[in-house]
Amino acid sequence: MTPSSDSGEARDADPRLYLTIGDVKVSIRSDLKGLLNEVASLYPVASEAHVPSQTIQIDVRQTRSRMFSPRYRVYADRQEVGSERRAREVFPFIEWGINLRVIATRAQYVQLHAASMSHGGDGFIFAGGSGSGKSTLAAGLMTRGWNYYCDEFALINRNTLCLHPFPKPLCIKAGSFSVMRRLHLPFARRGDYIKSQKGRVGYINPYKVEGHSVGGSAPVKFVIFPTYVENKSPQLQPISRTRALMDLAGCVFNRHVFDDQALSILSQVVQGAACFRLDTGDIQATCDLLESELCHVPDSCEDKSMPDNGLISASQRRTRKPTGPLLSRRAMLKRGAKLAYITPTVLTLTAQQAFAAGSNPSSACSTALATGELCNTDADCCSSDCDLGICQ
Numbered sequence: 001m002t003p004s005s006d007s008g009e010a011r012d013a014d015p016r017l018y019l020t021i022g023d024v025k026v027s028i029r030s031d032l033k034g035l036l037n038e039v040a041s042l043y044p045v046a047s048e049a050h051v052p053s054q055t056i057q058i059d060v061r062q063t064r065s066r067m068f069s070p071r072y073r074v075y076a077d078r079q080e081v082g083s084e085r086r087a088r089e090v091f092p093f094i095e096w097g098i099n100l101r102v103i104a105t106r107a108q109y110v111q112l113h114a115a116s117m118s119h120g121g122d123g124f125i126f127a128g129g130s131g132s133g134k135s136t137l138a139a140g141l142m143t144r145g146w147n148y149y150c151d152e153f154a155l156i157n158r159n160t161l162c163l164h165p166f167p168k169p170l171c172i173k174a175g176s177f178s179v180m181r182r183l184h185l186p187f188a189r190r191g192d193y194i195k196s197q198k199g200r201v202g203y204i205n206p207y208k209v210e211g212h213s214v215g216g217s218a219p220v221k222f223v224i225f226p227t228y229v230e231n232k233s234p235q236l237q238p239i240s241r242t243r244a245l246m247d248l249a250g251c252v253f254n255r256h257v258f259d260d261q262a263l264s265i266l267s268q269v270v271q272g273a274a275c276f277r278l279d280t281g282d283i284q285a286t287c288d289l290l291e292s293e294l295c296h297v298p299d300s301c302e303d304k305s306m307p308d309n310g311l312i313s314a315s316q317r318r319t320r321k322p323t324g325p326l327l328s329r330r331a332m333l334k335r336g337a338k339l340a341y342i343t344p345t346v347l348t349l350t351a352q353q354a355f356a357a358g359s360n361p362s363s364a365c366s367t368a369l370a371t372g373e374l375c376n377t378d379a380d381c382c383s384s385d386c387d388l389g390i391c392q
Contacts, residue, residue: 018055020046022155022166022214024106026098030060032072032090039094041188042169042205056101058094076101091203092195095168099152102166103253109155109164110265111253116149116163117141119295123163123218125154126226126278127251133228133280136176139204140283143183144291147215148206153253158261161269162217167206174200179283185209220269222294223248226278234286235279236293244275 017036019026021043030036059075063084072090074082076097085093103111114127115134119141126134135151142148149155149165157164169188172180180187180202187202195201206214223244224236248266255262274294280286 016048018046018048019043021098021168022164024098024102024166025052025055026058027055028058028060028094031062032060032070032087035060035090038091038189042203044207054105056098056105058097060090060094086194088192088194089196092171092193092201095171098168102153106155107254107257108158109254110158110258110262112154112156112248113152113251113253114154115151116154116165118147118149118163118215118218119291121218122221122295123149124222124224124294125163125220125248125273126224127154127248128226131228133226135170135172136179136228136283137226137280137286139170139172139176139180139183139185139209140287141290142206142209143185143211144287145211147213147218148209149215156220156265156269157217158258158265160217161265161272162219164217165214167214169203169205171195172202172204174202177202180204183283220273223270223273223275224278225276226280229279229281232279232281234281234289236289237277239275239277241270241273241275244270244273 015029015036017028017030017039019028019039025046026043028036028039057075057077059078061073061075063071063073069086071084071086072082073080074085074090074093074097079097079100081097081100082089082093112125112127113129114125115138116126117124117138126137128134138148138151147165148167149163150168151170152168153166155164155166156162172187174192185204186208188205192200192202225239225244225247245263245267248270249263252258252262252266258265278286278290
């Protein structure tokens with residue numbers, strides 16, 4: 001539904017608020033009293049004189065009142081994203097509208113459902129669905145001086161493979177409110193908001209977290225898949241790059257833009273990254289674990305000793321033999337079969353090509369991806385110089 005232009009008042013004269021979120025520009029006009037002040041408390045405000053043509057336009061319009069309670073519609077670039085919403089529901093739909101337009105218009109990025117951070121110049125991707133603890137983990141790391149990029153997007157430049165910031169406010173569900181209080185992180189307002197499916201949520205302005213900053217672009221050095229496990233000590237377990245690639249493929253927001261290129265881009269990303277599963281529990285203990293295991297990797301790549309936790313740097317993975325048994329052909333086929341199942345919604349590979357990709361999902365293996373032929377070596381790898389280090 002498109003908002004009408006003849007509403008009985010001079011819409012062009014209505015004040016708008018202009019925002020800057022990384023390299024994304026947004027303008028917001030609202031019929032809801034006080035909403036622009038709330039938005040300004042969460043986002044960096046930009047000058048109208050520096051607004052580019054690709055600005056996302058958000059409109060909040062009152063439609064009618066029900067039992068003295070007004071209802072509002074939310075539009076993003078003239079497309080309705082929230083209809084007949086109460087005042088407490090409006091801001092989450094503004095965020096949703098901005099997210100949808102970023103997905104639709106920022107084709108220079110592969111966009112993943114993930115929190116993204118950086119520390120010491122290294123980019124971190126924390127990929128996972130709703131409820132995996134991404135936002136809580138990002139908040140905890142921010143209090144320790146990590147650079148914040150986003151709690152819901154990982155924007156990877158398709159050419160440089162670097163992470164880029166999209167520093168939207170952190171959206172915290174009611175179950176983590178007590179954690180935020182222990183971290184001394186203030187919400188933007190006293191009352192909470194109502195978000196569809198998530199229920200009560202609060203928002204934290206990343207620019208108001210003491211001792212933290214929003215980082216610039218950074219190369220991806222760690223890909224981590226967190227899962228919140230209540231009352232459990234945090235654990236960090238290495239996983240193969242093949243496994244990480246397949247899981248990342250299922251996290252792509254704008255898969256319609258890249259088709260089969262997404263697999264090639266993500267394979268290059270995981271090639272230079274160490275990949276892990278993370279069971280999170282207590283936020284402080286989880287942050288301690290990440291900082292002790294991943295932020296102090298020895299500089300020398302010639303050290304052949306394996307740390308007790310099994311951590312190997314990306315460069316070490318390319319020069320060492322694996323300590324565990326190589327994956328069998330049957331295991332590789334199972335991985336290829338799983339990729340074939342997710343192909344219709346993620347990539348545009350044939351089933352045969354997906355089997356080949358499962359054997360070695362490497363952008364260098366152009367023959368396998370083009371012909372669908374499976375590998376014949378003992379290591380089930382197309383080349384001894386496999387990008388993902390499967391046979392090394």
